[in-house]
Amino acid sequence: MSKRVISAVVCLLVLFLVELLEQHNIRKLSYSYWNRKNEDSVDALEEQSLETVSKAVLEENSRKVYLSFDDGPSKNTEKVLDILKEEQVSATFFLIGNQINENTKELVLREKEEGHLIGVHTYSHEGKEIYASYETYMEDFNQAEKAIMDVTGEQPTVCRFPFGSATDYLAKIASRVIPELEARGYTYFDWNVSGEDSIGHPCGSQIFENVKRDFDKYKESVVLLHDSPGNQCTTEILKSIIKMYKEKGYTFDTLDHMENPCQYARD
Secondary structure, three states, X not given: OOHHHHHHHHHHHHHHHHHHHHHHHXXXXXXXXXXXXXXXXXXXXXXXXXXXXXXXXXXXXXXXXEEEEEEEOOHHHHHHHHHHHHHOOOEXXXXXXXXXXXXXXXXXXXXHHOOOEEEEOOOOOOHHHHOOOHHHHHHHHHHHHHHHHHHHOOOOXXXXXXXXXXXXXXXXXXXXXXXXXXXOOOEEOOOOEEOOOOOOOXXXXXXXXXXXXXXXXXXXXXXXXXXXXXXXXXXXXXXXXXXXXXXXOXXXXXXXXXXXXXXXXXX
């Protein structure tokens, strides 16, 4: 490199440093001036600025997890509720209507009383039957809605399609079913993290690993788990799943507070 080029580079660096120093001094003078003129105003502005920055940082870094349980209520629902109460976290329960009876209605009431969200997961969960037509789906849905309302006295506002919204089952009737549900005040939810605890008979460690695989990929995680009669292993590993999210700084909430619902893209 020639001496002229080196000299030019050095001059530019010196000018840059001088500019930085002047800007620094200007900021100091400006702060000193306004501080002398109105110290209280400066303090208030600084506090306001710090608060604004803090809020922005919190919003950027905040992460939420929405635990959701399908196919209840059952004997395992009580165990799930005990754990949620102990851990002081809330969740969403998508109920199968024909599982609500004299033996389980107290669990439904407990879900409501302890601040959890209750949603519709159809009455029978029989895919080929309920998805046969718009009419069969809505008839089944209405039965489930009634079963929940008979216990809680309130109409649910959330629902979940059996097997999710992106299946061939729903595709043929979605154009009628979804607008009808939305017109009645429902929002449907899918999920982006799954314990896969309804596929085969996984043990607790397998369920944990299934959740762990995707658990922190999203700023808002919607976790699919089940509290049906056969999901004993889910209850055994639930504390570990909650602990994993807590250690990552996630806060727990119910799906009605999710600003942009987790819904699969459909054709």
